Amino acid sequence: MARGRLRVLLGAAPGVGKTFTMLEEGRRLKAEGRDVVVAVVEHHGRAATSALLEGLEVLPRRTVDHRGVTLDDLDLDAVLARKPQLALVDELAHTNAPGSAHAKRWQDVAAILDAGIDVISTVNIQHIESLGDVVERITGITQRETIPDAVLRDADQVELVDLAPQALRTRLAEGVVYPASRIDAALSNYFRLGNLTALRELALLWLADEVDSALKKYRAEQGIKAPWEARERIVVALTGGPEGDTLLRRGARIAARSSGGELYAVHVTRPDGLADPEPGILAGQRTLVETLGGTFHQVVSDRVPEALVEFAKSVDATQLVIGVSRRSRLEAFFGGVGTSGTVIRLSGDIDVHIVSHAHAGRSTLPSLGVALSWRRRLAGFALAIVGLPLLTWLLHSLRSEESITSDVLAFQLLVVVVALVGGIWPALLAAVAAGMLLNYFFVDPLYTVTIANPLHALALVIFVVVAVLVSVVVDQAARRLRAATRSAAEAEVLIAVAGSVLSGEDAVQALVTRLRESFGMTSVLLRQDGEIVAAAREPEIAADDDQETTVPLGRHASVYLRGRPLTPTDRRILGAFVSQLTTALEQGRLRAEAADAQPLAEADKLRSALLAAVGHDLRRPLASATTAVTSLRSDDVSLDEADREELLATADESLAALGALVADLLDVTRLQAGVLGVTLDDVGLDSVVGGAIDELALPPGRIALDLQPVRDVRADAVLLQRVVVNLVANALRFAPEGSPPLIATSEHGDRVQLRVIDAGPGIPAERRDDVFVPFQRLGDTDNSAGIGLGLALSKGFTEAMGGTLEAEDTPGGGLTMVVELPAATVTTATATAEAR
Secondary structure, eight states, rough: OOOOEEEEEEHHHHHHHOOOHHHHHHHHHHHTTEEEEEEEETTTTOHHHHTTTTTTOOOOOOOEETTTEEEEEEEEEHHHHOOSSSSOOOOOBBBBTOOOOOSBHHHHHHHHHHTTOOOEEEEEEGGGGGGGGHHHHHHHHOSOOBHHHHHHTTEEEEEOOOOOOOHHHHHHHTTTSSSSHHHHHHHHHTTTTHHHHHHOOOOOHHHHHHHHHHHHHHHHHOEEEEEETTTEEEEEESSSSSTTEEEEEEEEHHHTTSSSOEEEEEEEEEEOOOOOOOHHHHHHHHHHHHHHTTTEEEEEEHHHHHHHHHHHHHHOSSSSEEEOOOOOHHHHHHSSSHHHHHHHOOOOOEEEEEEEETTTTTOOOOOOOTHHHHHHHHHHHHHHHHHHHHHHHHHHTTTTTTTTHHHHHHHHHHHHHHHHOOOHHHHHHHHHHHHHHHHHHTTTTTTOOOOSHHHHHHHHHHHHHHHHHHHHHHHHHHHHHHHHHHHHHHHHHHHHHHHHHHTTTOHHHHHHHHHHHHHSSSSEEEEETTEEEEEESSOOOTTTTTTEEEEEEEETTTEEEEEEEOOOOHHHHHHHHHHHHHHHHHHHHHHHHHHHHHHHHHHHHHHHHHHHHHIIIHHHHHHHHHHHHHHHSHHHHHHHHOHHHHHHHHHHHHHHHHHHHHHHHHHHHHHHTTOOOOOEEOOHHHHHHHHHHHHOOOOOSSSSSEEEOOOEEEOOOOHHHHHHHHHHHHHHOOOOTTTOOOEEEEEEEEEEEEEEEEESSSOOOOGGGGSSSSTTTOSOOOOOOOOOOHHHHHHHHHHTTTTTTEEEOOTTTEEEEEEEBBBBBSSSHHHHHOOO
């Protein structure tokens, strides 16, 4: 039965005409010949709406007495019994009366649709569950009756019944919507012009989103890649600098003016990770994007303009917002066109907005001195304080008329060394002090700080400039070293995690352990569905100031980290752990499901093989026995005594074969289920072999024996005799005339072997394992052949007794089946001697 179609009339507020439109549509469809009934309608005493019920079949409502109050509601059973083509059901979000089959009316509608009945229903925008908080902020009223978004999104058709806010207020004032006693209160509260305008916009946006989803689906199906400007999509490019806040707010204003425009923020990260901004800036901008109603995205590429344009095209962006370059004019002169110019050239149909900001044209040099450790800065100051006096004393003692050049270069070298060691501030101190010392001790007039020659002042400036430039280089090198060290540490962590998983460790436990070790946490717990799946804890007692961080993994699992607070840099690699843990949990679930399904697959395989074997092999002896018994009971055929004896023998032989087959089937079933009963005892092989020969009723010369004196074996005598019988019967079937099978015994350490050897055709090495699979037979079969369970049972019985059964080549041709069992700890002969 095809499911019915659901058509929903969506309104921004009560009174816009949803019920009126529904009844009009019902009347139109009835006039066209459709079988239409009114399942339930709430006309609230409105005369125009009530008038539309004339000519339509209205089903009686179900009445319910609740706490002394009589309530009437939709009668679901009556609708299903009437089974019309179309049912009109008003107020989809309505809560049913107590005692109803369902708690909500939309659940009743689902049952009606399942019965193959089409439904037209109504709902207001304030009843959509995901919009409840927004509607509450607009109107100040909490909605108690809501409908899940999925129900409305799954509708076959959603139509907006629209009415201008002022027109709705006019209709309300005229008494069309509510009675006169409620008009003033409604106009001054829920039906204020601002409220109605906001609700109308909310309804339009919700429906536009549904239309956009349908449009995306259509474009994907039709393979349309060029952007359709049905809705404005604004992409803001973030560099990680402080100007990002300005760009985001500008992009948000553009989106707001576009009536439902979408906001995207994207940051392009270079693959080496060495040019990344401070994580705290991007983290704050990510939060700002979400606050503004947009989404944050990160792209990895070493070609920033191309990556920005490609991302914008991938989301069908119509506008791209970028900031004015922060490079200085000098840097722009030497740096070429830059990112902005390349983006404009590649943008195509996408509009590009270049936004000015307070940081435009500023130097992009990093802050000086902060990248070096305090130890290095302290060492730089110490080198300047100690080295300058020593160098001054040394050069002053060697001073001459011509030494001024070498003196300047020596001080310059010391300033460079101080800059390399300690960075900008020790270098500035050394440069100023070196200039003063040169002026005082080496430049005429001596022993004064007067700068009589402008060139001397220039020398001091050069000292300072060299110190700053060298410090900048040192600072940048330190930053890159720190970033490279961090990246190497993160890569080492991820490699260690991957290595531990690949080496065979439990993936989830390995990840949790590495997570605790990497971040130095006191404990890390992974909970799934309320249970601890994996845990890693520090042996010491947790500190009182430890903080707990919770990271969700999907809907049913979370990671709990207890210890130090996590920095934004930590959270970047934490994201990799979260992704790996999510994947590992999913793989674990799939493995568990596969393990649960494996026994079923094996049972199904066994059942299929059993049916294939039973189809022929069980019918054969049954048919022989049936034919013999039927002939014996027939009055149409006269049988002499010899014929009767032959038929009786055939029936007896067939029934015996049938009984053996059924017994084998029961045995293999017990083996497969693991419920085979085994009683181990000290058993002599000679008695087992003798019992097997008697069971097979073999005449002299039909089997050869080579039974060496061996210790007893630990085995179940009954099962071991079954094994020997099966192996000997199989050997007799394939042994050529004149070469009887041989049964031999031998002892090797604490193991005893029994060999059944034949000189038949043998089995190829690649097919030897097949002979131990149930329902497998190699070669043709005769009337005495079973269903291929003999060797499978023999192997199962032997392994159940703690032994092994293997197939080997017989020297000169043939097959040798080797049964190996553990020897008894005390031989029978020794035990008898001790008893005496």
